[in-house]
Amino acid sequence: MTADSRDRPRFPVPMAVPERLTGARRPRLGEPIWVVHGAGADDQLVGADLRVRGAEEMLWEILHDAGYERIVFSSFREAVYFRDRHSRELTRRTGERAAPRRSRTMRHFTGPLGDRMVLADPARQGAAARSSAGGTDFGPRTQPPAASDPQRMMMLDSLMVQESVRTAVVVPAADTLLRNMQMDMRRSFAEMIGRWSAGQIGAGNTCVLLFSQAEFADVVEFVRGLDYLPQLSSRLEALAVRRAAPTVTRIGTPDEPELSRLIQLVRLRNGLRIEDWNALPHITRVMAAQRVGVRTWLPELRSMAERRTLSVEALRELGLAEVPVLDSRDLWRRLDSMTGLRQVKDFLVAHRHALEADAALRELGRGADAEPTAMHLVFTGNPGTGKTMVAGMIGEFYRDLGLLRRGHLVDASVEDLVSPYVGETSRLTGALVRQALDGVLFIDEAYRLSDQRDGHGGEAIDLLLSEMENHRDRLVVIIAGYPDKIEEFFAANPGLASRFPAGNRLDFPDYSPAELHAILLRQLTELGLTWCAGLSAALRTITSELYRTRDPETFGNARTMRELATQIKREWAQRTRPVRGGPVDEATEDDIPQRYRPLLGDPAPLDEVLAELDELVGLGAVKDSIRRIAAVLELRRLQPNRPSIALAPHMVFTGSPGTGKTTVAGLMGRVFVALGLLHSGHVVTATRADLVAGYVGQTAEKTREKVMEALDGVLLIDEAYALRGGVSNDFGPEAITELLTLMVDWRGRLVVIVAGYPEEMAAFLRSNPGLASRFEQHLVFEDYSVPELRLIFERLAESEGFQLGQGVSAKVVRWLEADRDGLQQRGERFANGRTVKNLFGVIESRLAQRVLRLPEAERAANAMLITSIDVPDPGRTR
Structure with a gap:
C-alpha cells in the first residue's frame, strides 16, 4: 500500500447517489465544466447508508469515487478550502517536490509572496471542522488566510493546469460568486473561465459549478445576463443543446x-x-x-x-x-367508478403492463438499446368526455410506476403558450414547461397552435418539441382536441407525429344516453338532493334527447349534466324554500328548468300519424312501405342489446309531380318523431338554387346552411337530379359531395329525402359512388287514377267549405282526362294532384266572376256553391 493510498479517507459503507440527482451522475470524461444545479443545491441529502450529507460532501464523494485525487473548494466567502486531508496534503507535497524549502513553493503559481503558497497548519486551526451534515469527519477543513479575488484566481488556475495530479475545483453557490465578482476582476476571471471552458487545463481536470437555479435553462439565462462571461455562456448553451447525452446534473427536492x-x-x-x-x-x-x-x-x-x-x-x-395527494390505492378504484370510458380504462391497463415490462427487462439487462415505451399521449373527443380528469390521473399513474416524481397536472390553453409579441412566446412556453416538469402538461385544443397565422404558434410547437426531448424523463405532454383537427395539427410539423405514436392516441367517445342519465343522477346526489321516480323518468327522456340532438361544437357531455343538475337544484330551492331544521322535500318534475321542458315533448302516437297517412287518397304501395319501415324501426328501438341502434333512414321518392311526395315527407318526419328518432320532424324543402352558388367555395357553405336549417327534421330536395350539372364549371357536384359528408356527420339528427322523376333519379344516384349507399329506402309514387283525382278534388272543395252542384264532379273528371291525354300526346308529364289544385283555383276564379254579376241580395246565397258552369270545358283553362 502506498503512502498516498493510506492518506485517503475510507468509508465503511459506499454512498449511493440519491435518486433526486438526474442527468449526469458524475463529471463526463473530457468535459472541463460540470454543472450541477437545482433546488437541492443547498439542501441535505440522505444516502443509502442512512447518513445525512450536505451537497458539498455528496459532490466530494462522487468526485472521489470518479478518481479525482485532489478536490478543492472555492466559495464566495472562502477563497480556497479542502474537505479532506489528502487533498490538502497532496497540494502541500506538490509544492515540496517543486522546491524543498521551508517556505513551500508551487509551480505555475505567483502571488503576493512570490512563488510561495501559505497553507495553514491544521494544529493551529483548532478543532477539525466537520461537514455541514454533522456526519463523517473528512479531516480538517482548511484554507489559506483570507485571499482576494486575484489571489483566488491565480491559485485555482495554477491547480487546474497541473498535469501531475487529477484535480477537481468545486464552486458551491456559483451564482453568488459570479454575481458578486469584483468589477475590476471580471475581465481576468472571464479569461480564466474561458480558458477552462476551452479545455486549456490539465488532462482529466474539471471545474464543478454548483448553481441554485431549479432548471438548467435558468442557469443559462443567469450566466447570459451577467454579460462579462461570454465564453462560459456559450459553453452552457452548447451543453443545453447536447442534453440528450447527459452533461448536466440536477438536484431536485427529495423524492x-x-x-x-x-x-x-x-x-x-x-x-x-x-x-x-x-x-x-x-x-x-x-x-x-x-x-x-x-x-x-x-x-x-x-x-x-x-x-x-x-x-x-x-x-x-x-x-x-x-x-x-390522493392515495394511489384509490386510483384504479376511482377510475372504475367513473361512468363509461371503457376504452380509456382498457388502454391504461395495457399501457401499465407495457411500461412495467420495460422496467422488468431493463433490470435483466435486456432491451437497453430499444426505444422505451412512449409516455406522451393524445386524447381525442368532444368537450366534457373526461379528458382533463383522466389527464390528472395519468400523472398519478406515471408517478406510481416511478416514471414521474410528482405527477401533478398543469392545464394549459393555447393562450397560455402563445403571445402576439416577438420573443414572448418562447418565454411563456418555457415557463409552462418548467412548471410542468416531473408531471403532466395538458394542452386542450392543441391544434390551434398550428392555426396561428402570425407564426407564433409554430414557435411554441418547435420549443415544445425541443423541451420534450430535453426533459424526456421529466415531462409528459398530453394534447387533446377533435380527431380531425388533431390530424391537421400533426401534419403541421413533421416532428409531432413521432413524439405521439399512433398507439398512444386515445379516443374519448360521447357518453351514451344511459351514461348521461347516470352522471346526472350522481351530480344530483353530490348536490345533496333526492328525487321522485317521475323526475328520474323525465330526466331519462331529456338526456336521450340531448344526446340525439347534440351539436359537437357546443354539447358538453358530463359538463352539460353538471350544469343541468345545478339548475335543477336552483329551481328546487326556489320552489321548496327549505330552512335549517325544517323538512327537506325531494325534487320533482316541477323542478325541471324551462329551457329543458321542450325536450320532454308530447309527440302524437305512431298509430295516430299512420291514421293520417291512411286518409290520403291513393298511394297504396307507399302506405304499405311506410308501415313496414315504421314496424322495423319500432322493433329495433325495442331491442336495447342490438349492436346497431335504430336510425331514421334517408329516402328516395320517385314519381310524377303532384303525387303527394311533399305531403308524405311531412308525415315521415312525424313518424320518425313518434318513434323517437327525430326531435322536431319539420320539413325544409330545397332545390338546386338553394344549394348551389355561382362562385368557388360558396356551394359547400350554402349546402351546409340548408342542412343546419333542417337539423332534427327532414331535408326534402325536389328535382335532386338537377345537382348533377352538365358543364365543366358547374358546382352541383360540389353540393352533392358536401351533402354526403353532412349526411354521415349528422346521422341520427337528419333525414334527407331526394325526389324527382324515376329515370332522372336513377341517373342521379349513379352520378356519385356514395349516393346509392346513403339512401336506404326507395318509395315509388304512382300517378293517381281518375277516381282518385276526382276524390282529391271533392275533398279539397269540402275542406274549403264549398258545396258541389249537380254534374260538377263529372265535368271535372272530363276536364282532367282531356288534360292528361293532351299532355301525353305532346310528351309532357301530367301533374296529378297539383293539376287538381290548379283546376280548383280556376274554378274558384270563375265562381267569383259569376257570383259578382248577380244582384247583391243573391250573392251570399251562391258564394259557396260550385256549379258545372264554373268548371271550364275540357281542353280549356279559363
Missing part, C-alpha cells in the same frame, strides 16, 4: 425513496412512531409532493417524534402537507 430513508433514520435515532405502516408509501408520496428539502423535513420529523405519531393527518395539522 419518495429518499424521504422513506429519512423517516427510517429519524425512527431509529429519535424514536419516530409510524401510525400505520401500510400507509407509509402514501405518507412519503405526500411529503414528496410538497417540494420541501431534507433540511426542513429533518427538524420537523425530530420534533414530531417527541409528541406524536407520523401520519398524513398529522402533517396536515402541522401545515406540512399543503399540496393534497
